[in-house]
Amino acid sequence: METEQKRGEAARREILLVAAARPNFMKVAPVCWELQRRGLPFALVHTGQHYDANMSDVFFRDLELPQPHEHLGVGSGTHAQQTAKVMLALEPVLERRRPGWVVVVGDVNSTLAATLTAVKLRIPTAHVEAGLRSRDWEMPEEINRVVTDRVADLLLTPSEDADRNLHAEGVPARRIVRVGNVMIDCLRRYLPDAMARGVAAGLGLAPGKYAVMTLHRPSNVDHGPTLAGILEAVETIARRLPVVLPVHPRTRARLEALGLAGRAREVPGLRLIEPLGYVDFLGLTASAALVLTDSGGLQEESSVLGIPCLTLRENTERPVTVSLGTNRVVGVAPQALRTAAAEALDRRPAAREIPLWDGRTAGRIVDALTAR
Ligand code: UD1
DSSP: OHHHHHHHHHHHSOEEEEEOSHHHHHHHHHHHHHHHHHTOOEEEEEOOSSOSIIIIIHHHHHTTOOOOSEEOOOOSOOHHHHHHHHHHHHHHHHHHHOOSEEEEESSSHHHHHHHHHHHHTTOOEEEETTTOOOOOTTSHHHHHHHHHHHHOSEEEESSHHHHHHHHHTTOOGGGEEEOOOTHHHHHHHHHHHHHHTOHHHHTTOOTTSOEEEEOOOHHHHSSHHHHHHHHHHHHHHHHHSOEEEEOOHHHHHHHHHTTOHHHHHHSTTEEEEOOOOHHHHHHHHHTOSEEEEOOSHHHHHHHHHTOOEEEOSSOOSOTHHHHTSSEEEOOSOHHHHHHHHHHHHHSOOOOOOOTTOSSOHHHHHHHHHHTO
């Protein structure tokens, strides 16, 4: 009798979702929609790691997210400041709301901070996008991923390689559920709208005849010679087809600070634009001939869209985008980049379907949460 009562209470307790930065919003939105559809109580917490209108607000509108129930307003700072601020602000929220689950996504500082805070309060915590590993400890995200997975209770993985990484780290099988890639739920839902918007045409670009580039990793934009080398390679690529680069705030600041902003503006064929919202950016990517990026999510989106993707890093935590998708990890050496771009444009890589990246991942996430 008592156990039944406890179970009833647990079922009524809300699921608390944590979102923080641009790449989180498209991972949280499908879970919100699914919880709404099933009439299950939930709360959305925005840590405020990203706060600009074009890094946050536009995503709430585009992705039909409810206004956050709690906004922690942590803003920018050093890694320790950001992590600590999220922990300090989230702890009283969790104590007050006592959710049945805390759900964190991705690998940003807020993901780690929220996980540490929740598990220490003994609140069951689930990590969406668990098990990805770049094995590159220079990346702050790798530290966030490894520590989050070590302490979270339920690890919801996107692909088989992620399960293998977790098994190799000694995680018991009962903590792992492979659910697929939740971002692809968003992609499939909004692709028709995105194509109808005609973003490329609005920028004066012919569909299939331009490249899209994104760049924001500290390892690529914080070091003058590296950033200058990337610009040099882009200069060659932009002779063959226009390259559109929505500029991340970190990159904009680094270009200015390193004295490269003028040079970037003068590269013929390189179009620097403001960051775009989710639907506009999806539309721009979907009709591109080539993607150049150091982002994680864009490797996955290009793979599903069948657009060749060159990853400007030495490694990827998303190897399935190379084995089954359209991705090539090419680094940032100018010559390697130029050659890889020419090859990708001359012979478009074939993409195969990636298991469970089917637009139904949020349903499997909610099943996994409610089953426990
Ligand atoms: C963060 C994540 C990274 C993710 C990226 C996507 C970590 C460790 N990094 O990196 O994994 O790929 O978001 O964008 O969590 N800024 C603004 N407006 C904003 C947000 C940031 O101007 O809304 C500026 C600030 O000057 C800030 C800088 O951008 O110092 C970097 O922002 P931050 O959130 O610290 O890291 P990202 O580089 O965005």
